[in-house]
Amino acid sequence: MSHAVVSREEWLDARRALLVKEKAHTRARDALNAERMALPWVKLDKTYVFDTEGGRKTLDDLFDGRSQLLVYHFMLGPDWDAGCEGCSFMADHFDGTLPHLNHHDVTLVAVSRASLGKIQAYKRRMGWKFPWASSHGGDFNRDFHVSFTPEELAGETINYNFTDLPSGQGHDELPGLSVFHRDAEGQVFHTYSTYARGLEEALATLMLLDRAPLGRNEDETMNFIRRHDEYEEAPPKSACCAGAA
Structure with missing residues (x-):
């Protein structure tokens, strides 16, 4: 993925525009959480x-x-x-x-x-x-x-x-x-x-990756995940070089 390289002022304009959407998303999430807590219950x-x-x-x-x-x-x-x-x-x-x-x-x-x-x-x-x-x-x-x-x-x-x-x-x-x-x-x-x-x-790692420059960098949902004792010492090439193509 290629990205435009702009001045600090242009970046701030773009970031502030995105912030408006992020705040709307946060308010929507709060409203959704309230609806979730208001769900009826089933007695077991x-x-x-x-x-x-x-x-x-x-x-x-x-x-x-x-x-x-x-x-x-x-x-x-x-x-x-x-x-x-x-x-x-x-x-x-x-x-x-x-x-x-x-x-x-x-x-x-x-x-x-x-x-x-x-x-x-x-x-x-x-x-x-x-x-x-x-x-x-x-x-x-x-x-x-x-x-x-x-x-x-x-x-x-x-x-x-x-x-x-x-x-x-x-x-x-x-x-x-x-x-x-x-x-x-x-x-x-x-x-x-x-x-x-x-x-x-509930997956904090994904939430952090969503804020990293290359995001989740996945071909299919979470296909990059391994058990934590099965990762290779070096990251896969696609993970570190995907943005350079």
């Missing part, structure tokens, strides 16, 4: 049980004494050897947020269908500390539309991101974030879920 009557480092726990237990729970649906299936690269990228952002979330009455937990042993092994490999539970053998992932059976994948469509999508992609696990609230009486409510690119705003 079904009991979900998970394997955790602290033993078997229900969804209610995962709140860890707080009133709000964020569950990241991490793509790590029972027969997978490693977690999804994109989910691993997301998880790299979790540990630093935990003290701030916890002190704001919010618990963050990842949930996968893999066994607890497989989760713990991958967690050790990646050096993470955040809570991560196994839903192996339960309905939690399927009920929140992030895991799919062979029969569903053999059909024409799967339900993901609140719509029916062609099932030919063959993904038995997909990412998402589901949010829950527990009231003073101990009732648990599902308040929100988001999937696919709806997760992007």
